[in-house]
Each structure stands twice: as structure tokens, then as C-alpha cells.
Amino acid sequence: MWIVKIGGGDGINAEGIIRDLAGRKEPLILLHGANAARDRLASALGIEKETVTSVSGYSSVFSDERVIDLQMMAYAGLRNKRIVETAQRHGLNAVGLSGLDGRAVQGKRNAGIRVREGGKTLMRRDLSGKPQSVNEGLLRLLLDQGYTPVLCVPIADENGFAINSENDDILTVLAAAFRPERIFQFIEAPGFLEDKNNPASLVPVIAKAELAVREAQVEGRMKRKMLALRNLFDAGTAFVHIADGRAENPVSDALEGKGTLIR
Amino acid sequence: MWIVKIGGGDGINAEGIIRDLAGRKEPLILLHGANAARDRLASALGIEKETVTSVSGYSSVFSDERVIDLQMMAYAGLRNKRIVETAQRHGLNAVGLSGLDGRAVQGKRNAGIRVREGGKTLMRRDLSGKPQSVNEGLLRLLLDQGYTPVLCVPIADENGFAINSENDDILTVLAAAFRPERIFQFIEAPGFLEDKNNPASLVPVIAKAELAVREAQVEGRMKRKMLALRNLFDAGTAFVHIADGRAENPVSDALEGKGTLIR
Structure with a gap:
């Protein structure tokens, strides 16, 4: 089976990805973003992101109730249902689920961030956390009956x-539970780039052993990305494609060797 | 099993309904509205309803892509996921589904409305239609595993x-497919009122045979309501409760005889 992650940017050709997947009869789980829709909605509603900086100097977005409302509207509402609709139109029997639905994705809420406010140090706890498990029973029940689960945030915490x-x-x-043969990550770039501002710096193939080496050489978001990729192989995945989601036939392109193949 | 329809008004105590249902271990399907959330979102986004009047003088809301976007955000997004979250917090293993998901509710798109525009008669076809069937297989699969489906619009058309x-x-x-023992309709009123502006005109009991008589005596929305109720009994339901969704324990109240019982 395959797991397909569809980026949340406006440039992503979700219909092309789905059309390209629909004919292949491979069992699938889709996971999607919706950052462009979320940002547009936040801006139309006048909701601004609140960023907090911890005493240790680490900045992050503070997820309050309004952020969750936005996520429900943009991810679980608009984008999830438009993807499900597109899938249904192309004969893929999609079922959209947020992580809340049947606790499809269950997490652990973050303990909180230590911040300085008004001369005092205090803990601020937001509505964010790390996924710990998926409801494999529910997802396999759907897969076994020919449905394609389409997942998105928010997820459920312990309570x-x-x-x-x-x-x-x-x-x-997800990969740890399902050990998919292939994972596709469709992004708004030609693939994995050495220099994110230079499309010519595309890396066509990365050996999985190289991920740890790269992880040690870089910082910040890219370091986390390398760790995330390494985790997928630890979970038993054979091939990860990081490929251009803006193409006309993104899946075919990726299978034909365009983008980045990690193996 | 029971089917529970939760109104979409702000006054509805959805948490109370869910808490009151969670302890009863009765297999359930929930169906909810979200008109208050939808109207608020439409107003914040500056989206106005377009009403069209047919050549025969019948007025209706024209459902265009923006209306469907709003529905996805307010119904399938915000309200559906907040209800699922509330259910999960109270130990009810809810799975939220729009009619699109697995074609849970499949309909037939309306042919269109004949309108006069700029001196010409033309057909305008919007994105609305009548449900024809539910995906009984999917819903039973979930019910059999102890999940509570939570349904809402939009639904899927033939394509x-x-x-x-x-x-x-x-x-x-839904009632035709599942023949529930009881149907609850939680609304922002004490029950079925002879005069909708007078709470004292509550009708505590209606015999199902009386529905056809009432249907013949009234017009407009109330006539359609009577027909809709009659259809539920034709489908095999034994009891329909029309009850106050604003109460602290709406389900207990309804079972104890508050509101309107149709039998």
C-alpha cells in the first residue's frame, strides 16, 4: 500500500494527483495540508497568529481555540471535503477523517511553554501535541472495504x-502502523533541493543511509525534515518520493524518476 | 437504534445532548445542522445569499460553489468536528462524515429553476438536490464496531x-434504511407548537394518523414538516420526539415526556 501526503499550498494540483492515483487500484491512505486555505480564511476573518517565545529563546505559534476553529474549517472542512469530492468524481471511494474522528490519530498534548510575561515566568499551555498512535482498526476496516481514508488535522489528545x-x-x-511500500510527498518544488531557492539543485536520489549524515550537517527545519524522513525508513518503508505536486501527472512523474527518490 | 437530529442554532445544548446520550449504550446515528455557524461565517466573509424566483413564483436560495464552500467549512468542518470532539470527550466514539464521505448520503441533483432574467426565460441549475439513498454498508460497518456516525451536508450527487x-x-x-426505534429532533423550542410564537401552544402527543390530517390543513413550511414526519413513520419508526435542545438534559427530558411525542 501507499501513503500519499498532499501539500497544502495553492499550487498543488490535488485533482491531478487524485486522477493519477485513481486508476492504479493500489490501497491508499491520503494525508493533506491546507495552509493556503487556512491563511486565506484567517486573513478574511481577521485572525492573527500569536507567536510565543520561550525563555530558552524558541519561538512557536500558540494554538488557541480560534486556531483549532480555523483548522476545523480549512483542513477538516473545506480542503478535506474538496479532496474527497475530487476523489469521488474520479471513482476513488474516499472517506475524509480528521484525527478526532474515531480517534483516527491520537496524540499527547504538549506540556506547555515557559514564557516571560510582565516580568514573571509562567507556563502557557496551548492546544498542540505530538501524535502517538493511529486507530489502525478503523483505518484497516475502511481499507479492507475498498475505501481510501483521507486524513488531516486536528488530532485527538489523551482526553x-x-x-x-x-x-x-x-x-x-502512520508509516509505523502500515509499513507502506511507497510514500509520496507532493510539494510545491521539483523535489528535494540542496538550496531551496535553486530548482537546479534538485537531488534525484538519496540513499537512506545518507539521511543521518545530512541530518548531522544541517540545522533547524531541514534537520527536523531529515529526522522525519529517517523515521519513515526505520518504520519499514522501502521508497519515499518527494515530488512536484504542481505537475499535470504528479504520481506518474514520481514513479518515472522525476523529483527525489529516497531508498 | 436511535437517530438523533441536532438543530444548528446557537441555543442548542449539543454538549448536553451528547452527554445525555453517551451513557445509554444505544446504537446511534447523529445528523446535525449548523445554520448559526454558517450564517456567522457568511457574514464575516461578506458572502450574501442569492435568492432566485422561478417563473412560477417559487423563491429559493441558489446554492453556488461559495455556498458549498461555506457548508464544508461550517457544517463538515467547524460544527461536525466540535460535535465529534465533544462526543470523544464523553466517551462516545464518534466518526464525522459529510454525505460525500464514502458517499454516505447520495442524492440526485435538481434539474434547475426556470427564471426570467433580462427579458428572457432561462434555466439556472444550482448545486442542490434530494437525497436518494445512504451508504448503509459503510454506516453499519461503523455501527457494528461501536462507532457513532455523525452526519451532515453536503451530500454527493450522482457524479x-x-x-x-x-x-x-x-x-x-436514513430512517428508511435503519428503521430506528426512536428518532429525536432537538430544536430551539419546547417541542411542536400549534402557534410557533406561543410556547404555551405545545402539543404533547400527536398520533401518527393525525399527521395526514394536519398536513391537509396547513400550508408552506409546516405542510412540508408534516409530510416529512409522516415519511418517518412510513419508514417504520415507532416514536419521534420533537424536543427542546436547549435543556440541560435534553434526551432524559424527551424520554420523560417533555416536548412532543409522535407515535
Whole structure:
């Protein structure tokens, strides 16, 4: 089976990806973002991101109830249902699920961030956390009957509350449970780039052993990306394609060797 | 099993309904509205309803792509996932589904409305239709595993496109498939009122044979309501409770005889 992560940018050709998947009869789980739709909605509603900086100097977005509302509207609402609709139109029997639904993705809420406010140090706890497990029973029940689960945030915390989470972490937990033969990550770039501002710096193939080496050489977001990729192989995946989601036939292109293949 | 329709008004105590249902271990399907959330979102986004009047003088809301977007955000997104979250917090293993998901509710798109525009008569076809069937296999699969399906619009048309539909019609199709022992309709009123502006005009009991008589005596929305209720009994339901969704324990109240019992 395959797991397909569809980026949340406006440039992503979700219909092309789905059309290209629909004919292949491969059991699938889709996982999608919706950052462009979320940002547009936040801006139309006048909701601004609140960023907090911890005493240790680490900045992050503070996920309050409004952030979760936005996520429900943009991810679980608009984008999830438009993807499900597109899939249905192309004969893929999709069922959209947020992580809350049947606790499809269950996480652990973050303990909180130590911040300085008004001369005092205090803990602020937001609605975010790390996925710990997926409801394999529910997802296999659907897969066995020919349905294609289409997953997105929010996920459920230990007590059933909605929390925000990173799609890369959800992908890791999904891969550990399902050990897919292939994982596709469709992004708004030609593939994995050495220099993200230079499309010519595309790396066509990365050996999985190289991921740890690269992880040690880089910092920040790229370091986390390398770790996330390494986790997928630890979970038993054979091939990860990082490929251009803007193409006309993104899946065919990736299978034909365009983009980056990690093996 | 029971089918529970939860109104979409702000006054509805959805948490109370869910808490009151969670302890009862009765297999359930929930169906909900979200008109208050939808109207608020439409107003914040500056999206106005377009009403069209047919050449025969019948007025209706024209459901275009923006109406469907709003429905996905407010119904399938915000309200569906908040209800699922509330259910999960109270130990009810809810799975939220729009009619699109696995074609849970499949309909037939309306042919169009004949209108006069600029001196010409033309057909305008919107994204609305009537539900024809539910995906009984998918819903039973979930029910048999202890999940509670939580349904809402949009539904799928013959070709998998998202269309708007009336919840009363979805309820009729659901009832025909599942023949629930009881149906609850939680609304923002004490029950069925002879005069909708007078709470003292509550009708505590209606015999099902009386529905056809009432239907013949009234007009407009109330006539359609009577027909919708009659359809539920034709489908095999034994009891329909029309009850106050604003109460602290709406389900207990209804079972104790508050509101309107139709039998």
C-alpha cells in the first residue's frame, strides 16, 4: 500500500494527483495540508497568529481555540471535503477523517511553554501535541472495504480534545502502523533541493543511509525534515518520493524518476 | 437504534445532548445542522445569499460553489468536528462524515429553476438536490464496531459532486434504511407548537394518523414538516420526539415526556 501526503499550498494540483492515483487500484491512505486555505480564511476573518517565545529563546505559534476553529474549517472542512469530492468524481471511494474522528490519530498534548510575561515566568499551555498512535482498526476496516481514508488535522489528545500537530509527525506514526511500500510527498518544488531557492539543485536520489549524515550537517527545519524522513525508513518503508505536486501527472512523474527518490 | 437530529442554532445544548446520550449504550446515528455557524461565517466573509424566483413564483436560495464552500467549512468542518470532539470527550466514539464521505448520503441533483432574467426565460441549475439513498454498508460497518456516525451536508450527487440538501430529507432516507426505534429532533423550542410564537401552544402527543390530517390543513413550511414526519413513520419508526435542545438534559427530558411525542 501507499501513503500519499498532499501539500497544502495553492499550487498543488490535488485533482491531478487524485486522477493519477485513481486508476492504479493500489490501497491508499491520503494525508493533506491546507495552509493556503487556512491563511486565506484567517486573513478574511481577521485572525492573527500569536507567536510565543520561550525563555530558552524558541519561538512557536500558540494554538488557541480560534486556531483549532480555523483548522476545523480549512483542513477538516473545506480542503478535506474538496479532496474527497475530487476523489469521488474520479471513482476513488474516499472517506475524509480528521484525527478526532474515531480517534483516527491520537496524540499527547504538549506540556506547555515557559514564557516571560510582565516580568514573571509562567507556563502557557496551548492546544498542540505530538501524535502517538493511529486507530489502525478503523483505518484497516475502511481499507479492507475498498475505501481510501483521507486524513488531516486536528488530532485527538489523551482526553479527546482537538489539538494541532505536525503532518510530518502524523506521517511517521502512520508509516509505523502500515509499513507502506511507497510514500509520496507532493510539494510545491521539483523535489528535494540542496538550496531551496535553486530548482537546479534538485537531488534525484538519496540513499537512506545518507539521511543521518545530512541530518548531522544541517540545522533547524531541514534537520527536523531529515529526522522525519529517517523515521519513515526505520518504520519499514522501502521508497519515499518527494515530488512536484504542481505537475499535470504528479504520481506518474514520481514513479518515472522525476523529483527525489529516497531508498 | 436511535437517530438523533441536532438543530444548528446557537441555543442548542449539543454538549448536553451528547452527554445525555453517551451513557445509554444505544446504537446511534447523529445528523446535525449548523445554520448559526454558517450564517456567522457568511457574514464575516461578506458572502450574501442569492435568492432566485422561478417563473412560477417559487423563491429559493441558489446554492453556488461559495455556498458549498461555506457548508464544508461550517457544517463538515467547524460544527461536525466540535460535535465529534465533544462526543470523544464523553466517551462516545464518534466518526464525522459529510454525505460525500464514502458517499454516505447520495442524492440526485435538481434539474434547475426556470427564471426570467433580462427579458428572457432561462434555466439556472444550482448545486442542490434530494437525497436518494445512504451508504448503509459503510454506516453499519461503523455501527457494528461501536462507532457513532455523525452526519451532515453536503451530500454527493450522482457524479460525486457536492450538493446542498435538506436535513429533513436526509433523515427520511436514513430512517428508511435503519428503521430506528426512536428518532429525536432537538430544536430551539419546547417541542411542536400549534402557534410557533406561543410556547404555551405545545402539543404533547400527536398520533401518527393525525399527521395526514394536519398536513391537509396547513400550508408552506409546516405542510412540508408534516409530510416529512409522516415519511418517518412510513419508514417504520415507532416514536419521534420533537424536543427542546436547549435543556440541560435534553434526551432524559424527551424520554420523560417533555416536548412532543409522535407515535
